Amino acid sequence: MTGPRVGVLALQGDVREHVDVLEHLGARVTRVRRPEDLAAVDGLVLPGGESTVIDKLSRTFGLREPIVAAIRDGMPVLGTCAGLIMMADRLADGIDGQQTFGGLDVTVRRNAFGSQRESFETELIVPALGEPPVAATFIRAPLVEEVGSARALAFLPGGSIVAVEQDGLLGLSFHPEMNGEDRFHRRFLDRVRV
Numbered sequence: 665m666t667g668p669r670v671g672v673l674a675l676q677g678d679v680r681e682h683v684d685v686l687e688h689l690g691a692r693v694t695r696v697r698r699p700e701d702l703a704a705v706d707g708l709v710l711p712g713g714e715s716t717v718i719d720k721l722s723r724t725f726g727l728r729e730p731i732v733a734a735i736r737d738g739m740p741v742l743g744t745c746a747g748l749i750m751m752a753d754r755l756a757d758g759i760d761g762q763q764t765f766g767g768l769d770v771t772v773r774r775n776a777f778g779s780q781r782e783s784f785e786t787e788l789i790v791p792a793l794g795e796p797p798v799a800a801t802f803i804r805a806p807l808v809e810e811v812g813s814a815r816a817l818a819f820l821p822g823g824s825i826v827a828v829e830q831d832g833l834l835g836l837s838f839h840p841e842m843n844g845e846d847r848f849h850r851r852f853l854d855r856v857r858v
């Protein structure tokens with residue numbers, strides 16, 4: 665049996681970490697840099713990095729419109745951190761002209777933890793994944809401020825939403841790919857196989 669064909673958007677950010685997790689799970693992974701790359705995959709990972717840069721480069725490389733269309737047509741997507749930002753329909757504080765691909769019916773606030781807590785690790789209880797808790801690394805992370813038709817999957821102790829799902833779209837504020845945590849990637853690959 666051959667694994668599912670999935671892409672990792674490879675314009676900027678922690679591309680290699682995602683490629684490693686996905687290949688370890690048996691997926692055939694394409695680094696997506698051109699529209700032809702996207703056309704060859706059945707699911708897409710949007711890595712962490714800097715959302716303003718990913719936004720600009722996706723437009724420069726002619727990938728913005730194909731990605732928006734693929735999401736609209738139901739392609740499963742996993743986004744971490746900047747990837748979550750790129751999946752949000754609404755930004756609370758996007759910089760001037762910043763665009764997202766959209767798809768997730770949520771409002772996201774970038775850099776939501778301020779300079780005091782730019783980066784931290786914690787354990788998250790994620791009922792949808794069961795035991796053990798998820799080891800989660802947050803790096804200048806966004807928060808989900810409001811969910812429309814998306815479903816919250818995980819919260820920080822204060823109640824902030826840090827993981828959301830809507831059909832085949834899975835968005836995370838943190839970086840499971842940096843902690844050897846592969847259950848979200850498995851969940852994504854399950855959606856791709858359907």
Ligand SMILES: NC(=O)CC[C@H](N)C(=O)O
Binds near residue numbers: 713746747749803806
């Ligand atoms: N680790 C990350 O992906 C950080 C996201 C970054 N703060 C942004 O706004 O895009």
